[in-house]
Amino acid sequence: MKILIVDVYGHIRSTGKITTLQYQNMKNLGHEVKVCYRGIREPHIDNPDYIKVAGYIEPVMAKGLAMLTGYEGFFHPFATKKLKKITLDFKPDIVQLNILHGYYINSCEYIQFLKDQNTAVSYAMFDEYAYMGKCPFSFKCNQFVYGCKGNCPHVKNYPTSLFFDRSKFIWRKKHEALSGFKNIVFVGTEWVANRARQSAMLKGFRIENLDEPINFAKIFYPKDVKYLRDKLHIPTDNKIIVTVAQLSDPRKGGKYVFEVAKKLEVYKNITFVFVGCDTTAPFECDNMIKIPFVKNQDELADFYSLGDLFICTSLADTTPCTCIEALGCGTPIAGFAEAGTPTVCTNKYGIFTPTYDIDALADVVLKAPKKTEERMEECRLYAVTRFSPNVVFKKLEIIYQSLLKKKI
Numbered sequence: 456m457k458i459l460i461v462d463v464y465g466h467i468r469s470t471g472k473i474t475t476l477q478y479q480n481m482k483n484l485g486h487e488v489k490v491c492y493r494g495i496r497e498p499h500i501d502n503p504d505y506i507k508v509a510g511y512i513e514p515v516m517a518k519g520l521a522m523l524t525g526y527e528g529f530f531h532p533f534a535t536k537k538l539k540k541i542t543l544d545f546k547p548d549i550v551q552l553n554i555l556h557g558y559y560i561n562s563c564e565y566i567q568f569l570k571d572q573n574t575a576v577s578y579a580m581f582d583e584y585a586y587m588g589k590c591p592f593s594f595k596c597n598q599f600v601y602g603c604k605g606n607c608p609h610v611k612n613y614p615t616s617l618f619f620d621r622s623k624f625i626w627r628k629k630h631e632a633l634s635g636f637k638n639i640v641f642v643g644t645e646w647v648a649n650r651a652r653q654s655a656m657l658k659g660f661r662i663e664n665l666d667e668p669i670n671f672a673k674i675f676y677p678k679d680v681k682y683l684r685d686k687l688h689i690p691t692d693n694k695i696i697v698t699v700a701q702l703s704d705p706r707k708g709g710k711y712v713f714e715v716a717k718k719l720e721v722y723k724n725i726t727f728v729f730v731g732c733d734t735t736a737p738f739e740c741d742n743m744i745k746i747p748f749v750k751n752q753d754e755l756a757d758f759y760s761l762g763d764l765f766i767c768t769s770l771a772d773t774t775p776c777t778c779i780e781a782l783g784c785g786t787p788i789a790g791f792a793e794a795g796t797p798t799v800c801t802n803k804y805g806i807f808t809p810t811y812d813i814d815a816l817a818d819v820v821l822k823a824p825k826k827t828e829e830r831m832e833e834c835r836l837y838a839v840t841r842f843s844p845n846v847v848f849k850k851l852e853i854i855y856q857s858l859l860k861k862k863i
Contacts, residue, residue: 456486459547463557465492469776470554470581476668480848493559509534509559518558525619527589535561549855552578566632575858580643586654588622592771602655646795647773668847669779671839674752677785677831678760689726697762699730699777708768713738718817730758759784764823782838785831789819804834
């Protein structure tokens with residue numbers, strides 16, 4: 456089987472890591488795979504199977520034009536033409552669409568092209584962009600249920616439009632591109648798949664539940680991190696609460712971790728470690744250690760392993776990879792019962808409170824026990840059994856095969 460994967464990042468950040476896992480696993484299963492990615496800020500990938508489609512200038516110009524006009528996703532003629540040529544030359548049996556926004560291709564034009572070519576397509580819903588107008592996440596907006604009609608409450612959010620609300624126009628163009636596409640399947644985690652089934656955009660389309668995979672074998676596994684506890688000067692008896700989030704991104708809800716930490720500041724036996732929080736952030740807690748960044752994924756796994764509990768206060772995620780990574784490192788999770796977060800773990804190693812309920816989340820932290828070997832092993836077993844690449848991509852391969860049978 457020949458598979459072409461299209462993703463904005465290629466091999467970095469959350470979807471880029473998933474794209475890399477997919478590339479490696481599908482190659483191991485004997486398939487021929489190529490990856491097309493944006494290439495504006497992504498490091499060069501020394502692999503002939505990875506093809507940069509956009510470069511630097513066109514995405515920057517497209518972003519500026521989109522901000523001025525509101526027409527997000529319509530200013531990428533050269534990258535879109537290149538991607539279509541790669542597709543024609545490679546002649547894939549399956550095109551795997553991952554993240555299509557990010558100012559690098561005209562997704563409507565490319566999907567129309569794939570439909571016209573009668574190409575089998577799997578569209579991974581790592582966010583809600585597939586069935587929204589311009590937005591990757593709906594938050595509390597429910598226009599996706601009946602189709603975006605304008606008056607977008609998130610017009611200034613990414614992808615930003617400074618002056619005009621074009622959400623109705625973009626929704627209509629996406630709907631036109633998808634209309635009549637018989638050989639496409641949409642895959643996503645339980646939460647986003649259920650939302651997609653409610654949407655006007657994807658009514659009547661095939662939608663399959665599929666978890667997001669994590670590299671447990673080489674990176675995210677329980678580690679001996681006594682060195683890290685010593686380096687951070689955390690007392691041996693202290694309970695450690697870890698969170699990983701970009702504080703600059705309101706969607707990740709990092710500020711609510713500070714509120715929990717502030718509420719528990721009187722407890723000297725609890726230490727919060729916030730990875731991704733700049734030391735200049737306007738939040739101060741005596742019981743919190745701020746870690747601005749980590750050098751690599753291995754160091755990130757060390758921080759997951761350090762925690763007795765991992766907290767996620769994201770306000771919009773289909774499935775927070777950080778939660779799965781923490782479980783893989785043997786650390787239980789807690790957080791807000793918002794969007795797809797609570798679907799990650801529905802047993803005793805995942806406790807979720809009403810969104811914004813700081814008192815309830817603080818109570819979970821107080822009652823959480825320190826991690827034991829048994830607790831660590833059970834967390835990891837749950838994560839590996841459900842989210843390992845072998846499990847997820849075997850299911851995806853079966854979906855691919857069913858698409859090709861239907862095409863015949």
